[in-house]
Every structure is written in C-alpha cells, then in structure tokens.
Amino acid sequence: MSLTREAVLETLKTLTDPASGQDIVAAGIVRALNIENDSVRFVFEIDPARAQAYEPLRAEAEAKVTALAGVAKVTAMMTAHTAKAPPPDLKPSRPAEPKGPQHIPGVKKIIAIASGKGGVGKSTVSANIACALAQAGKSVGLLDADVYGPSQPRMLGVSGRPASPDGKTILPLRNHGVTMMSIGLMTNEDQAVVWRGPMLMGALQQMMMQVQWGALDVLIVDLPPGTGDVQMTLSQKANVDGAIIVSTPQDVALIDARKGIDMFQKLNVPILGMVENMSTHICSNCGHEEHLFGHGGVAAEAEKLGVPLLAEVPLHLDVRLAADGGAPIVVSKPDSAQAQVFQQLANDLIEAAVV
Numbered sequence: 001m002s003l004t005r006e007a008v009l010e011t012l013k014t015l016t017d018p019a020s021g022q023d024i025v026a027a028g029i030v031r032a033l034n035i036e037n038d039s040v041r042f043v044f045e046i047d048p049a050r051a052q053a054y055e056p057l058r059a060e061a062e063a064k065v066t067a068l069a070g071v072a073k074v075t076a077m078m079t080a081h082t083a084k085a086p087p088p089d090l091k092p093s094r095p096a097e098p099k100g101p102q103h104i105p106g107v108k109k110i111i112a113i114a115s116g117k118g119g120v121g122k123s124t125v126s127a128n129i130a131c132a133l134a135q136a137g138k139s140v141g142l143l144d145a146d147v148y149g150p151s152q153p154r155m156l157g158v159s160g161r162p163a164s165p166d167g168k169t170i171l172p173l174r175n176h177g178v179t180m181m182s183i184g185l186m187t188n189e190d191q192a193v194v195w196r197g198p199m200l201m202g203a204l205q206q207m208m209m210q211v212q213w214g215a216l217d218v219l220i221v222d223l224p225p226g227t228g229d230v231q232m233t234l235s236q237k238a239n240v241d242g243a244i245i246v247s248t249p250q251d252v253a254l255i256d257a258r259k260g261i262d263m264f265q266k267l268n269v270p271i272l273g274m275v276e277n278m279s280t281h282i283c284s285n286c287g288h289e290e291h292l293f294g295h296g297g298v299a300a301e302a303e304k305l306g307v308p309l310l311a312e313v314p315l316h317l318d319v320r321l322a323a324d325g326g327a328p329i330v331v332s333k334p335d336s337a338q339a340q341v342f343q344q345l346a347n348d349l350i351e352a353a354v355v
Helices: 005-012 048-066 122-135 197-209 229-237 251-266 297-305 317-324 337-351
Strands: 030-036 039-045 073-079 107-114 140-144 173-175 178-182 216-222 242-247 271-277 309-313
Touching: 005 030, 005 039, 005 048, 030 173, 039 048, 048 073, 107 122, 107 229, 107 251, 122 140, 122 178, 122 216, 122 242, 122 271, 122 317, 122 337, 197 229, 229 251, 242 251, 242 297, 251 271, 251 297, 271 297, 297 309, 309 337
Parallel strands: 039 073, 107 216, 107 242, 140 178, 140 216, 242 271, 271 309
Antiparallel strands: 030 039, 173 178
C-alpha cells in the first residue's frame, strides 16, 4: 500500500497545538507537506518567540510520521514569517505600469494550456503534461493562473504557504519533480478570491516575475477558461512560446475553444496543437467503447487550423481519482494506458523541440 498524503495528515492530527488547543493541522501550523516516494517533508510555521517550546512537538511529529508504513525518511522543520520576512503580498491595489513582453529569469520556454470553456479537464491535462515532462528529464515549472478556481495544489499534492525571505521574492513549492506556484497556496481551500481585474492582473504579474523559479526548461501555465484578463495579461507581459488548446469533442465545447484560438491568434501567440479530452470511454466491465461526447470534432478543428492533434485522452475514473489524490495519473499509474497518452504527448513536444 503506497504512502498517501491523507495518512500523514491523519497522523499529524493526533498532535495538539499547545497555543490553540486544536490539532496541529486544524491550527494551520503544518505547512508545505510534500511526499516523494518514501520521503516526507513538512514545516511547522510558528511564532519565532515560541520555537523552543515547539521543539518537542516537532520531534514528536517527526517520530510519529517516521513510524508510518512506507516511510523511510522524514524532515520536519520550523519556520516563521517575521517582521523582516513577511509573507508575499499578492493583493496589489493597482497593476504594475504597462510594459512589453518580458523574459522570466531562468525560464527557457513558456507554454500556456488553455480552453474556451470550463470543465473540459484543462487543469488535469496541465498537471499530467508537467509531470510527464519532468519524468522525461526536463526541468518543469507549473504556474496555476486560474486565480478564481485554483486546483493545482490539490492535483499535485502540495500544501502550505510559500515562504518569502524579503516580502517580495516568493519561494515556490515542489512535488513530483515539478516546481509549482498557485494563488491557492496563499488562501484557504474554501476561501473565495474576490478581486477585480486590476488586482488579478497585478497578482499574476507577481506570480510570474517575483517567484524564484530557478532554471527551467519550460514553465507550463494553467490558464482559467475563457478569453479574459488573465489570458491577455500573460500574452502581453510574458514571452509565451505557444498555447495548447484543450477541448472535449462536443460542439458546445468546440464553439468556445474556437474563441480561445482566435484570441491567441490576435495576441500573436502560436497554437502548438489541440488535445481532445474525454475522447472515449471503455466500460471496465465489458470492454465496450463509447464516445459519450461525440468523436472527431477536435481532430477536424485541428486539421482546419493546420495544427496537430496532440492527444486523445480517454475518459477514465483513474484519471480523476489520481488528480483528486494529489498524484496525477502519470505519477500514480505510469504504466497505465491513460498515463501513456500524456507521456507520448510530452515526448512529441520534446522531439518537436517545443520544450
């Protein structure tokens, strides 16, 4: 039985925060929980004045997690945001002054994953492409630019608030070989982000330019659905090397996908290709194949545009369970037929020198 994030959290919940009387997970002092194979890392974010008092609790937490089946190594550290190093502020009162497209330091390529319509699986595709490229040996970053509906923290199994050594530079988190930043790491999972366009645009620029991405072969940007402020800001403020459009085969999704394609063409961002998600469903009981949302619509649209159909991703329960569990299908079941679709897509991008 593989080690899960939930098992670690349940173990940590047995410990009590002396300051609040709650368990340490509910009290919010457990941050940056990351699980890679048999290694577990997490941080206690506390008042620096109480570091000595919390040391026995940190040691107990480390010991309890070490005792879990499948755990070989545990690293538990204590940290704090002090007056000299406050958490980064992603709520600017106004956007930065307009500038032309800029290069993000250390990032060789930027690829946007977009859709015209919500609910077509764009974030699932983004997470799996990022992890598949990382498995292929590329240095990969993933920017969750869906500010109103961030899902990458859950999909990549990342939690905790990113640190900031100076209140401006943001240190991203990492899991499954992917460096990731999301507004979802700065808010509670059930907390709405109620921002108007200027605040949203300013926060996106900060997440692009003030995050210490390091040296990346590619930064994957998971965009929100539609053709709004985020898409325009990304295309106008950063050198985007291309966009991948995700759609289901049904006509309603394709209508909106065409609008997204038209937007990128107007913004002079190349269309690298299209991905047909939920392309087909194979019954797990009888093996019968059904095209629940139709078939061939995305392929026909790609041919019309003169761009490649990069992948046809099947509709499968394992893909959804993997995303909800914090380990995309290419990580949790790399030998499955579903994972191989994304692995082939990543290899095709590498062979075409896109990445």
